[in-house]
Amino acid sequence: MSATAAPAIRARKGDGNPLVMVTAYDTPSARIADDAGVDIILVGDSVAMVVLGYEDTLSVTIDDMVHHTAAVARAKPKAMVVADMPWMSYHVSREETVRNAARLLRAGASAVKVEGGHKRLDAIGAILDAEIPVMGHLGLTPQSVHMMGGFKVQAKEFDAARVLLDDALALSEAGCFSIVLECVPDAVATTVTEAVPVPTIGIGAGASCDGQVLVFHDLLGLNGGRPPKFVRRYADLRADATAAVAQFADDVRSGQYPSEAETYHFAEGTPVPGLYQAASA
Ligand code: KIV
Numbered sequence: 001m002s003a004t005a006a007p008a009i010r011a012r013k014g015d016g017n018p019l020v021m022v023t024a025y026d027t028p029s030a031r032i033a034d035d036a037g038v039d040i041i042l043v044g045d046s047v048a049m050v051v052l053g054y055e056d057t058l059s060v061t062i063d064d065m066v067h068h069t070a071a072v073a074r075a076k077p078k079a080m081v082v083a084d085m086p087w088m089s090y091h092v093s094r095e096e097t098v099r100n101a102a103r104l105l106r107a108g109a110s111a112v113k114v115e116g117g118h119k120r121l122d123a124i125g126a127i128l129d130a131e132i133p134v135m136g137h138l139g140l141t142p143q144s145v146h147m148m149g150g151f152k153v154q155a156k157e158f159d160a161a162r163v164l165l166d167d168a169l170a171l172s173e174a175g176c177f178s179i180v181l182e183c184v185p186d187a188v189a190t191t192v193t194e195a196v197p198v199p200t201i202g203i204g205a206g207a208s209c210d211g212q213v214l215v216f217h218d219l220l221g222l223n224g225g226r227p228p229k230f231v232r233r234y235a236d237l238r239a240d241a242t243a244a245v246a247q248f249a250d251d252v253r254s255g256q257y258p259s260e261a262e263t264y265h266f267a268e269g270t271p272v273p274g275l276y277q278a279a280s281a
Helices: 006-010 027-035 062-073 094-106 118-129 142-148 158-174 186-195 237-253
Strands: 019-023 040-043 080-084 111-115 134-139 178-182 200-203 211-214
Touching (some): 006 080, 006 178, 027 040, 027 062, 040 211, 062 080, 062 094, 094 118, 111 118, 118 134, 118 158, 134 158, 158 178, 178 186, 186 200
Parallel strands (some): 019 040, 040 080, 178 200, 200 211
16 A cells, blocks of 8 residues: 555645646556655556557556556555556446456555546445545546547537536545546636545646646657647657667677676686586586
8 A cells, every 4th residue: 555545635635735646557667756756656547558559548457457556556655556447347337346446456556546427426436435545537538538539628618617517526525535637628627626625636637726647658758759738748768768779789789788897707717617518527
C-alpha cells in the first residue's frame, strides 16, 4: 500500500496546493514519478496506447492492469497508486466489478479509477461497499471512444455541460474521493470544480481544476508524433534515446565498444587455461 491514501487526497480540496498526478506503468517510471514528488501515480489504461501499441484503450484487460499495477507498486512509492479499471471490468455485474477492483488493490493500488457518471453509479457503489476508494473520470472518457465518435473535446454545449455537472455531483455524492476531468472547456471545469466538494484533476481541462495530470510518455516526449494541444513536453527523450542507441550502434560497428575498461580480465599472473582443453587433460 502506498503511503498516501484517499482521505489525504480528498482533504486537499481547496487548500491552494494543486495536486500533481502522472501516469506510470512499470517500476522505473514509478520511481521517477515518485522521486519527482508527485502526489498520485495513475496506472492508466492509457498503457494500451502508450506502451502496448493499441489504437485505443479497449484492448487492455484486467490481467494487463494487474500486471502493470504490481510493477508500479514494486517501486514502493510514497505517492498514492491509483489503478484504472479497464473497459468491461466493471460493466457486467456487481460481483465481477468488486472482484476486479480487489485484484487491483491486491496488486498494490490504494484506489481504482472508473470512467463515467450516472450509468456507473451502481458499479461505483459496489466498489465503495467493498471499502475500495474510487476516483471518477468524466468528459472525454476514452473507453467510450466509439460512442463519442473519436477522441474529442466533450461538453462543448450547454446541455452536455449540464449533464457533466450532474454526473460530477452524483460521483461526489456517491463517495468518489476525486474526479478526473478530461478534455472539457475550461468554463465547464471551473463550474464543476466550484460545485463539487472533492478535488478535480484536469487533463485538457484548463487551469482551474484542483490538480493536473499528464501521461508520463507525453510529458517526457517519449513517443514522438504531434501531441494533443494540452500536452506540455518537458523533455524530448525519444530524440535523446534514439541518438544514444545510434551512438551505441556506431561504437560497436567501429570497434570502439567495448573498451578495455568495459571488459573483464583474469587477475594479473593467472595462467590462462586452454579453455577448449578437456578439464581432465
Ligand atoms: O489512462 C489514463 O492515462 C488516464 C489519464 C489520461 C487521466 O485515464
